[in-house]
Amino acid sequence: AAQPGRGGREGRRAGFPARSGVPWTRLVAGIAQLSRALRAGAGCPWPRALVGSQAPRRVLGVVPDSGFLGWKEARPPPPRSALGPAPPSRPPGIEELCQKREELCRQIQEEEDEKQRLQNEVRQLTEKLARVNENLARKIASRNEFDRTIAETEAAYLKILESSQTLLSVLRRNLTKATASDQKSSGGRDS
Numbered sequence: 001a002a003q004p005g006r007g008g009r010e011g012r013r014a015g016f017p018a019r020s021g022v023p024w025t026r027l028v029a030g031i032a033q034l035s036r037a038l039r040a041g042a043g044c045p046w047p048r049a050l051v052g053s054q055a056p057r058r059v060l061g062v063v064p065d066s067g068f069l070g071w072k073e074a075r076p077p078p079p080r081s082a083l084g085p086a087p088p089s090r091p092p093g094i095e096e097l098c099q100k101r102e103e104l105c106r107q108i109q110e111e112e113d114e115k116q117r118l119q120n121e122v123r124q125l126t127e128k129l130a131r132v133n134e135n136l137a138r139k140i141a142s143r144n145e146f147d148r149t150i151a152e153t154e155a156a157y158l159k160i161l162e163s164s165q166t167l168l169s170v171l172r173r174n175l176t177k178a179t180a181s182d183q184k185s186s187g188g189r190d191s
Contacts, residue, residue, distance in 0.1 A: 030091065
C-alpha cells in the first residue's frame with residue numbers, strides 16, 4: 001500500500017503524480033504559505049522558480065485553462081487535518097539562503113558607502129587640484145614677469161655701465177690731453 005504523504009492516495013487526490021518520493025503534504029503546505037505571503041504583499045524570500053510555477057496557482061485555486069483566454073477554477077486543497085502538521089515557518093535551506101542574502105546585502109551597503117566616500121574624496125581632491133593649478137598659474141605668470149623685469153634691468157644696467165666706462169675713458173683722454181697741454185704751456189713758461 002502507498003504511504004500517506006509520499007505520492008499515494010493523498011498525492012493523487014491533490015492532482016500530483018504518484019510514486020515520486022516527494023512528501024506532498026509538506027510541499028502543498030509550503031506552497032500554501034507562499035501564496036498567503038504573496039497575497040499579503042510580503043517580500044518573497046522563496047526561490048523565484050516556485051513563483052513562476054503552476055504550484056502556487058493550483059493552491060490558490062486557479063490553473064491555466066485549456067482555452068485561449070483565461071483560467072478555470074481548480075479543486076480546493078484538502079483541509080489542514082488531511083495535510084498533517086503545519087510545516088516550519090521556513091525550510092532550513094531557505095533560512096540559510098536568507099542569511100547569506102542578508103550578509104551580501106550588508107556587504108553591498110558597505111561597498112556603496114565606501115564608493116560614496118571615495119567619490120567625495122575624489123571630488124574634494126579635484127577641487128583642491130583646480131585651486132592649486134590656479135595659484136600655480138598665477139605664480140608662474142608672476143615669476144615670468146620678474147624674469148622679464150630682471151632681464152630688462154640687467155640690460156639697462158649693462159648699458160649704463162658701458163656708457164659710464166666710455167665716459168670715463170673719454171674723460172681720462174681729455175684729462176690727459178688737458179694735463180699734457182697744461183704741462184707744455186707751463187713747461188715753456190717755467191723754463
